[in-house]
Amino acid sequence: MNKIKITFPDGNTKEFEQGVTGLQIAESISKGLAKEALAVEVNGEIRDLSRAITSDSSIKILKWADDGGKYAYWHSSAHLMAAATEELFPGVKFGIGPPVETGYYYDLDLGEHTLVAEDLQKIEDRMRELAAKDDPYIREEKPWEDAVAYFKKKGDQYKLELLEELKGQTISFYHSGKFTDLCYGPHIPSTGRIKAIKLLSVAGAYWRGNEKNKMLQRIYGATFPTQKELDEYLFRLEEAKRRDHRKLGQELELFLLTPKVGGGLPLWLPKGTIVRESLEGFLKEEQRKRGYKPVVTPHIGNINLYKTSGHYPYYKDSQFTPLKVENEEYLLKPMNCPHHFQIYAAKPHSYRDLPIRLSEFGTVYRYEQSGELNGLIRVRSFTVDDSHMFVRQDQLKGELCDVIDLIQLVFSTLGFKDFKTRLSFRDPKNKEKYGGEDQMWEMSEKDIKEAADLMKLNYYIAIGEAAFYGPKIDFMVRDALGRTWQLGTVQVDYVMPQRFDLEYTGADGQKHRPVVIHRAPFGSMERFMGVLIEHFAGEFPLWLAPIQAVVLPITDVHLEYAKQVFKEFEASGVRVELDDRNEKIGYKIRDWETKKVAYMLVVGDKEKENGTVAVRQHKKGDLGQIKKEAFLAQVLNTIKTKSLTL
RNA sequence: GCUGAAGUAGCUCAGCGGUAGAGCAGCGGUUUCGUAAACCGCAGGUCGUGGGUUCAAAUCCCACCUUCAGCUCCA
Numbered sequence: 001m002n003k004i005k006i007t008f009p010d011g012n013t014k015e016f017e018q019g020v021t022g023l024q025i026a027e028s029i030s031k032g033l034a035k036e037a038l039a040v041e042v043n044g045e046i047r048d049l050s051r052a053i054t055s056d057s058s059i060k061i062l063k064w065a066d067d068g069g070k071y072a073y074w075h076s077s078a079h080l081m082a083a084a085t086e087e088l089f090p091g092v093k094f095g096i097g098p099p100v101e102t103g104y105y106y107d108l109d110l111g112e113h114t115l116v117a118e119d120l121q122k123i124e125d126r127m128r129e130l131a132a133k134d135d136p137y138i139r140e141e142k143p144w145e146d147a148v149a150y151f152k153k154k155g156d157q158y159k160l161e162l163l164e165e166l167k168g169q170t171i172s173f174y175h176s177g178k179f180t181d182l183c184y185g186p187h188i189p190s191t192g193r194i195k196a197i198k199l200l201s202v203a204g205a206y207w208r209g210n211e212k213n214k215m216l217q218r219i220y221g222a223t224f225p226t227q228k229e230l231d232e233y234l235f236r237l238e239e240a241k242r243r244d245h246r247k248l249g250q251e252l253e254l255f256l257l258t259p260k261v262g263g264g265l266p267l268w269l270p271k272g273t274i275v276r277e278s279l280e281g282f283l284k285e286e287q288r289k290r291g292y293k294p295v296v297t298p299h300i301g302n303i304n305l306y307k308t309s310g311h312y313p314y315y316k317d318s319q320f321t322p323l324k325v326e327n328e329e330y331l332l333k334p335m336n337c338p339h340h341f342q343i344y345a346a347k348p349h350s351y352r353d354l355p356i357r358l359s360e361f362g363t364v365y366r367y368e369q370s371g372e373l374n375g376l377i378r379v380r381s382f383t384v385d386d387s388h389m390f391v392r393q394d395q396l397k398g399e400l401c402d403v404i405d406l407i408q409l410v411f412s413t414l415g416f417k418d419f420k421t422r423l424s425f426r427d428p429k430n431k432e433k434y435g436g437e438d439q440m441w442e443m444s445e446k447d448i449k450e451a452a453d454l455m456k457l458n459y460y461i462a463i464g465e466a467a468f469y470g471p472k473i474d475f476m477v478r479d480a481l482g483r484t485w486q487l488g489t490v491q492v493d494y495v496m497p498q499r500f501d502l503e504y505t506g507a508d509g510q511k512h513r514p515v516v517i518h519r520a521p522f523g524s525m526e527r528f529m530g531v532l533i534e535h536f537a538g539e540f541p542l543w544l545a546p547i548q549a550v551v552l553p554i555t556d557v558h559l560e561y562a563k564q565v566f567k568e569f570e571a572s573g574v575r576v577e578l579d580d581r582n583e584k585i586g587y588k589i590r591d592w593e594t595k596k597v598a599y600m601l602v603v604g605d606k607e608k609e610n611g612t613v614a615v616r617q618h619k620k621g622d623l624g625q626i627k628k629e630a631f632l633a634q635v636l637n638t639i640k641t642k643s644l645t646l
Numbered sequence: 647g648c649u650g651a652a653g654u655a656g657c658u659c660a661g662c663g664g665u666a667g668a669g670c671a672g673c674g675g676u677u678u679c680g681u682a683a684a685c686c687g688c689a690g691g692u693c694g695u696g697g698g699u700u701c702a703a704a705u706c707c708c709a710c711c712u713u714c715a716g717c718u719c720c721a
Contacts, residue, residue: 105716114650203716204649211718215649218716246714250657259694259712315721335721369647369719370712378720467721486720518721555678582678590682604680614681622681 007058022049023189026061036063038188039072046072048139048186064225074099076137076176076187077194077223078106083179084126085219089113093156094181095207095216101482102233103222107205109158115217120199123219127197134192135177139185147171147182158207194223196230243480245533246375252538252546252596255376255529264373264380266526271546274575275532276525278544280361282413282642283385283521286406292359292387297339299363303329305338308499310435314468320367336362337518340388341500344514349504354514355395359387361525376530377485383525389517390502396515400451400473400490403519407475407488408455410521414532414541415644416477420484421457423448424465424472434468436495444492444515445471467518469495475523480534487523487531492516539596539618542635543642547597548575549635551613552588554604561608565601565628574635593618598646599635601628617646 002018006025016025022040026033026049039046041060042053046068053059062069078097085092085108095107108115142150144167151159159182163171174183176191188194200220207213224230241247249255254272261267268276284294303322306312311334312319322329333339340358349356363383372378391399411419425445426434434441448471452459457473466472475488493516496502506512522528532540542548549569553562559580569576579588585602592600601613602622612625626634638646 117651201715202650205717206648209718211648215717217649220716257713263712311721318720337721364721366721371647371649371717372719373713469721481715489721491721552681554680557678584677584679584684585681586679587683588681593682600681602681606680616681 004053005056006053007056009058009060016053018054019052021052022047022059022061025053025059029061033061033063037061038063038066038069038193039186041066041068046186048072048137049189050136051139051186071099072186072188073193073225074104074223075183075185076191077197077221078104079137079174079176079179079181079183079187080127080130080191080194080197080223081123081199081219081221082106082108082181083130083177084123086179087130088119088122088126091155093158095158095205096162097181100220103200103220105205105218105220107207107216107218109214109216115202115219120202120219124197124199124221127194127199130177131191131194131197133177134190136190137187138175139187140173140175141170142173144168144171147173150180151182161208193225196224196227198222198230198234240480240482243534243537244375245377245480245530248533248538249376254533254546257375262380263370264368264378266376266379266381272529274546275540275544276529279522279525279528279532280385282543283410286409287357287359287387290357290402290406291355292357295340295343295358295360297333297336297343297360297362299333299365300330301333301339303331305342306331306334309335309338309341309496310468310499311335311338314435318366318368320365332365333362334364334366336360336364336384336386337388337496337516338500340386341496341502341516344388344390344502345500349390349514351392351504351506351512354504355389355391355399357387357389359385362386376526376533377479379524379526382527385520385522385525387517387519389519390497390504390514391517392504392512393515396447396492396517397451397454399517400447400492401455403490403517404451404455404457404473407490407519407521410488411475413642414535416535418478419487420476421452421459422465422472422474422476422486423452423459423461424467424474425461425463426466426471427464430464434466436469436498440494441471444494448473448490448492467491467493469493470518477531477535479531485527485531487528488521489519489523491518493518539598541642541644542598542646543639545598546575547577547595548639549599549601550577550579550592550597551601551603552579552585552592554585554602556582558603558605558608562603565603565613568628569632569635572632572636574632574639589616601631620646 003015004018005013006016007013023034026037037049039062040049041062042057064070082094082097089110093109097106148163172183172185174181174185174187200222202217202219204215205218206215222233252271253269255269256267303312319334320332322331343358344356361383363381365381368378368380389399426441452473470491470493473490474486476484477487478484497513497516502514503511504514551562551566553559562578566576566578589600596618598618600616602616603613607613607625610625611628613628613631614625615623615631617623
């Protein structure tokens with residue numbers, strides 16, 4: 001028997017018989033490891049522990065703690081769920097059933113039957129029974145024709161459709177108990193590893209993600225090796241709901257969404273407006289320092305603007321119906337750029353004037369499908385912290401870097417660390433979706449990539465995510481429920497300057513075309529606020545907090561001193577309130593604590609006598625007496641420095 | 647837009663064929679109090695909208711609207 005060399009993650013190597021399995025290797029290391037092992041990574045590919053390794057390889061035994069281990073675990077869980085479903089609903093047809101970030105799903109065609117909560121419970125119970133049997137997951141390879149014959153007999157058109165794309169290849173199947181599925185794998189050793197099971201939800205999902213196809217029923221599930229981990233996961237889900245910006249927005253009176261105004265048309269309440277305007281003020285000041293020129297433009301514009309820009313033909317479906325006025329048609333503006341281009345085009349420009357950076361918090365209107373609306377995160381009316389920068393080709397990269405720097409400043413000021421940077425390029429296979437010449441695209445994608453490298457962005461490239469007029473750098477963040485959203489964006493545009501015939505006169509006396517950078521650090525004030533509320537769980541840093549401090553007199557006797565403290569803070573620009581209600585101090589504290597107010601200044605006899613305030617900090621409690629002037633100075637400093645901590 | 651679930655007082659929710667309920671919030675009074683809920687009282691609802699079944703509908707049926715989850719879409 002030949003020997004092969006196995007290299008472990010720590011660099012150590014060891015010889016094994018050719019055909020050794022991952023499980024045997026794990027067993028040779030320790031019993032504990034073999035018991036915990038779920039799959040094995042062989043030269044970067046995740047495989048079943050039971051598959052033979054036939055040549056020299058680098059391997060890593062995957063446990064629950066490894067992403068690859070979870071992947072296999074949830075993949076196998078999807079099979080377990082399918083197995084349980086097939087026993088309860090004979091004749092069910094299966095779409096796809098992959099693992100996802102936390103858990104797995106399977107798409108099912110149950111014919112006329114619609115799954116209800118009781119069905120999920122039954123499936124879940126059956127999954128537990130099947131898991132208890134501890135059936136091994138067994139891989140089997142078949143010729144393509146045999147695979148087709150199998151599913152023809154079973155009458156599963158979905159699997160047959162999938163097989164069409166694998167024509168001529170050897171097809172792998174996995175068996176567990178009585179259940180058999182077409183599957184690449186890999187899988188964990190046996191169903192018994194799946195200990196804690198919870199089916200979360202059922203929802204519709206189009207077959208192959210195409211809305212023209214039949215809608216299947218998708219069951220989402222979670223499984224874990226221990227009940228404790230499942231409980232923790234479910235607890236985290238509940239916690240996330242507490243952070244939900246829609247809930248906090250209502251509780252903290254930040255904004256209002258009412259069908260009386262319309263879906264996706266948020267109303268900003270006084271407290272929410274303070275937060276929003278604080279963000280705007282911050283960015284306006286940074287932009288002023290960087291040579292941006294503020295402009296203001298109307299909310300509608302002649303439709304010809306958008307025909308020129310190309311928005312109208314490309315995005316007709318996501319715009320509100322045009323308004324007819326005196327034989328002209330107007331559009332609620334879906335973007336600010338055409339307006340800004342008119343400002344640029346209104347007078348001739350010299351190469352010396354460039355770059356010109358026009359900026360506006362411009363509100364735009366987009367028709368989003370009703371099912372897409374989501375709190376502040378997906379709306380029909382939103383304000384873009386927009387800027388259009390008209391630059392010479394030789395200035396482009398430098399400007400891109402400056403913009404990235406500004407976005408990084410915005411994100412770091414707010415403590416956003418968990419974001420991803422995406423370079424959104426066009427899909428060369430789908431050119432009709434985009435405007436402009438190939439050469440422009442190649443140039444701008446190169447510029448974007450070089451700027452991203454220069455600024456040391458940790459990015460990934462997404463093909464097909466570009467705007468129709470150019471590639472983008474998008475800054476992606478997650479909401480409380482783990483969904484990813486695009487916030488800030490930087491876009492390079494060679495297309496629209498051409499469409500609008502924008503020019504400047506160069507040093508050579510000739511006309512030249514500027515390049516436009518579209519950029520928005522927040523992206524949309526609405527979406528950003530939504531994410532921000534969840535990011536801080538409603539506990540804003542002091543500079544953003546709608547109420548920064550509240551003065552709480554113990555009794556009426558202390559009201560006069562309380563007023564004095566209140567007025568001193570107010571005069572210094574602190575957003576302070578005075579709670580002169582006839583209530584016990586405990587009641588007031590509870591009340592303001594639930595409103596997540598940072599500082600409560602309790603004043604009674606002692607404070608009045610000493611010229612102090614008894615500071616109570618949100619979630620932390622009594623900090624004791626502090627001289628009122630000293631505390632005011634501290635508060636002002638915390639605000640001024642935009643500190644993330646109190 | 648599609649599939650499913652849900653809409654009862656400002657908020658959280660109970661009631662699920664027999665004249666609309668609670669707690670909190672609000673208002674009036676009593677209480678003047680030291681770090682997360684004092685006490686008494688008052689007021690508040692075309693039970694999402696419209697239609698139907700029934701002697702009788704918040705409750706059963708149908709349609710629509712809105713919200714939520716997922717899908718699709720997202721300049």
